Amino acid sequence: MSQSLKIENLHATVDGTEILKGLTLEVPKGEVHAIMGPNGSGKSTLSKVMAGHEAYTVTEGTVMLDDINLLELAIDERSRAGFFLAFQYPHEIPGVSNANFLRAARQARLPKGEEVDAVAFYKEMYLKMDELGMDRKFTGRSVNEGFSGGEKKRNEILQMMMLEPKYAVLDETDSGLDIDALKIVAQGVNSMRSPERGFLIITHYQRLLDYIVPDVVHVMFDGRIIKTGGKDLALELEEKGYDWVTKELVPA
Amino acid sequence: MPDSATLEAVNIDQDEGNFSYPEDYAHDAGYGLNEGTVDYISNIKGEAEWIREFRHKALKVFFAKPMPTHWASKDLENIIFNDIRYYLSKGQTPTRNWDEVPDDVKKTFERLGIPEKERKFLAGVEAQFDSEAAYSNVKEELTKEGVIFVNSTEGLREHPEIFRKWFGKVIPTGDNKFSALNSAVFSGGSFIYVPPGVKVKHPLQAYFRINAENFGQFERTLIIVDEGAEVTYMEGCTAPKFETATLHSAVVELVAMKDAKIQYITVQNWSNNVFNLVTKRGIAHENAEIRWIDCNIGSRLTMKYPGVIMKGRKARGEVISIALSNNGQHQDTGAKMIHAADETTSNIVAKSISVGTGQSTYRGQVHIPRHLKGCKNNTECDALLINSSSRTDTYPAITVRGNQHATQHEASVSQVSEDQIFYMKQRGLSEGEAMSLSVNGFVNDLVREFPMEYSVELKRLIDMEMEGSVG
Numbered sequence A: 001m002s003q004s005l006k007i008e009n010l011h012a013t014v015d016g017t018e019i020l021k022g023l024t025l026e027v028p029k030g031e032v033h034a035i036m037g038p039n040g041s042g043k044s045t046l047s048k049v050m051a052g053h054e055a056y057t058v059t060e061g062t063v064m065l066d067d068i069n070l071l072e073l074a075i076d077e078r079s080r081a082g083f084f085l086a087f088q089y090p091h092e093i094p095g096v097s098n099a100n101f102l103r104a105a106r107q108a109r110l111p112k113g114e115e116v117d118a119v120a121f122y123k124e125m126y127l128k129m130d131e132l133g134m135d136r137k138f139t140g141r142s143v144n145e146g147f148s149g150g151e152k153k154r155n156e157i158l159q160m161m162m163l164e165p166k167y168a169v170l171d172e173t174d175s176g177l178d179i180d181a182l183k184i185v186a187q188g189v190n191s192m193r194s195p196e197r198g199f200l201i202i203t204h205y206q207r208l209l210d211y212i213v214p215d216v217v218h219v220m221f222d223g224r225i226i227k228t229g230g231k232d233l234a235l236e237l238e239e240k241g242y243d244w245v246t247k248e249l250v251p252a
Numbered sequence B: 001m002p003d004s005a006t007l008e009a010v011n012i013d014q015d016e017g018n019f020s021y022p023e024d025y026a027h028d029a030g031y032g033l034n035e036g037t038v039d040y041i042s043n044i045k046g047e048a049e050w051i052r053e054f055r056h057k058a059l060k061v062f063f064a065k066p067m068p069t070h071w072a073s074k075d076l077e078n079i080i081f082n083d084i085r086y087y088l089s090k091g092q093t094p095t096r097n098w099d100e101v102p103d104d105v106k107k108t109f110e111r112l113g114i115p116e117k118e119r120k121f122l123a124g125v126e127a128q129f130d131s132e133a134a135y136s137n138v139k140e141e142l143t144k145e146g147v148i149f150v151n152s153t154e155g156l157r158e159h160p161e162i163f164r165k166w167f168g169k170v171i172p173t174g175d176n177k178f179s180a181l182n183s184a185v186f187s188g189g190s191f192i193y194v195p196p197g198v199k200v201k202h203p204l205q206a207y208f209r210i211n212a213e214n215f216g217q218f219e220r221t222l223i224i225v226d227e228g229a230e231v232t233y234m235e236g237c238t239a240p241k242f243e244t245a246t247l248h249s250a251v252v253e254l255v256a257m258k259d260a261k262i263q264y265i266t267v268q269n270w271s272n273n274v275f276n277l278v279t280k281r282g283i284a285h286e287n288a289e290i291r292w293i294d295c296n297i298g299s300r301l302t303m304k305y306p307g308v309i310m311k312g313r314k315a316r317g318e319v320i321s322i323a324l325s326n327n328g329q330h331q332d333t334g335a336k337m338i339h340a341a342d343e344t345t346s347n348i349v350a351k352s353i354s355v356g357t358g359q360s361t362y363r364g365q366v367h368i369p370r371h372l373k374g375c376k377n378n379t380e381c382d383a384l385l386i387n388s389s390s391r392t393d394t395y396p397a398i399t400v401r402g403n404q405h406a407t408q409h410e411a412s413v414s415q416v417s418e419d420q421i422f423y424m425k426q427r428g429l430s431e432g433e434a435m436s437l438s439v440n441g442f443v444n445d446l447v448r449e450f451p452m453e454y455s456v457e458l459k460r461l462i463d464m465e466m467e468g469s470v471g
Helices: A043-051 A075-080 A096-106 A118-131 A149-163 A181-193 A232-240 A241-250 B005-011 B036-046 B048-062 B074-078 B103-111 B116-124 B140-144 B151-160 B175-185 B418-426 B432-445 B451-468
Strands: A004-014 A018-028 A032-036 A056-065 A081-084 A091-097 A167-171 A198-203 A215-222 A225-229 B125-130 B132-136 B148-151 B188-194 B202-207 B222-226 B230-236 B246-248 B251-256 B261-270 B274-284 B289-298 B303-304 B307-310 B316-325 B331-337 B345-354 B359-368 B374-383 B392-400 B406-415
Touching: A004 A043, A004 A198, A018 A032, A018 A043, A018 A056, A018 A198, A018 A215, A018 A225, A032 A081, A043 A056, A043 A075, A043 A198, A043 B274, A075 A081, A075 B246, A075 B316, A075 B418, A081 A149, A091 A096, A091 B418, A091 B432, A096 A118, A096 A149, A096 B432, A118 A149, A118 A181, A149 A181, A181 B036, A215 A232, A232 A241, B036 B048, B036 B175, B048 B175, B132 B222, B151 B188, B151 B222, B151 B274, B175 B251, B175 B274, B188 B230, B222 B230, B222 B261, B251 B261, B251 B289, B261 B274, B261 B451, B274 B289, B274 B316, B289 B303, B289 B331, B289 B451, B307 B316, B316 B331, B316 B359, B316 B432, B316 B451, B331 B345, B345 B359, B345 B392, B345 B432, B359 B374, B359 B406, B374 B392, B374 B432, B392 B406, B418 B432, B432 B451
Parallel strands: A032 A198, A032 A215, A081 A167, A167 A198, B125 B202, B188 B222, B202 B230, B222 B251, B230 B261, B246 B274, B251 B274, B261 B289, B274 B303, B274 B307, B289 B316, B303 B331, B307 B331, B316 B345, B331 B359, B345 B374, B359 B392, B374 B406
Antiparallel strands: A004 A018, A004 A056, A215 A225, B125 B132, B148 B188
């Protein structure tokens, strides 16, 4: 049985324009990989294609979650199979409290006839909220409604902690975070690092990787991975800028 | 009509919430409507002469009045009054003890999914099985406090000195064609009187159910709350599914005397062949308060505009309404607020959800005349459209004369965004679950106004309605 999130030769289009052009990478369980790349390289598209957003059409390639062909599953089935996406722009759900939303998501993972144990659920949720420095009042507030940017991102991490995915993709989780929030979010992610779990962290800046130290760094440009290296690659990229990528790494 | 074995066979394994049991009616007025029908009902009930006359007069008004199709739905023309039975009864007198309730009626409650906890509530319940009360038990303490809680027949027979004064006064027979129809053939419903100063702690409840093909249900409710007294009344309906149309046309009159408070809560889930044409209105005297909290789900066509006439200074009226219309359904609902004294305040919050080819209409009337001062109205109506084939219309008529009043009106139409659904699905919810949660979120602030056990039921009803809306 494979133990990785494996993307092979992935091609995807939106409105007829090809955005992913044969992307290949593999995140083995227990590892944290980062994808860096300039704006417009297709980083966010990759996360949405993996999650199954209907605006994108996969024209070629596979995404395997362990032995499961992710692309054959519906959006919610992918989630329940263990795939989690922390959104760059988390959506608001007016009138639905955070606690109810999380509970519904947990409930969706139980066999028919089984109910979430409410007492244990709240206990666990409070514990994890404490870890993320989230006030208890967030349980009763509508999902992401009126949340600041930092609160939204923390909420994404809380959801991830509660749903315990096998593989998590974090899409620009650092954008809009001040340094304190960034540290807390990173701490949350780090606490979830485990031999049983893989992470793919999409980021424009090296900053987040000071706190979540990756095992592998991929550089993405024009819908493909053009370079893969260790954590030092992120520093090199930061130092030399994305011009270096476009000028030196892309074959003319 | 099919025999009971056929009915049973037809109704087995239908969708959740749609069910019925073989009927066994001791009294049946037959099909169609004429003076004989009215006499039949009056005879069965052993009514006083003035009630019989009231019915006959109403029947004439009903025949004389045209259908309100010039402003309402043409669908009303599809009601065939001669194909309807106007009176059915188990031939029972209301029972006061749960043990005396027939087993098949208990079974119905069980199928309705009323939780054990809630069945205890039935201790203070008036439960209408078809057109007569099958179960009626006023708590002992209520009796001690002088609260009267009976059905319409008993109310008019045993307590005419209390009920006759207001019967047909809040909603005159000729108010509209269907109030006239109800006045001619009414049976069942609740008559309640709360004496001065008595604050009824537990909500009084009624469960209604239509159980015979082509059977129209015409309950009549009159609630009088005397000075400084308070009561909450709750009604909920679940109807079994039948192949031909069914007519439900109730009249509900509320009277809140000085400083009194009435809260009237309705959760209705009619099957989608029912015409639900209901007239509900209350009179609020000085400093009194009437709140209609209303949730309409299902039915082929619902027309219902609960109203409050604020007759005394500082009286308050409120309508909180949720409507959900699914495929082939039309919810034409709203509110009427008639300000008839100084410093009166009204509030309308209406939310509608249209699913599939469902159609929701908000019709509001707010009337503040020139000679009054210090009146306030707030109207909010929000519509949520689920599918591209869903429809919503808003007709707010706010007439404010004079310049010493404050009114405020807000309306919105929105759709559940695809991105919101995508987000929820990414967390593992199916499309149906995501839709349900979004819709429940949309009405959440209003659902909170319902008592706990109703809000749970409501959520379940919304979930059931949303199940078929996607895919």
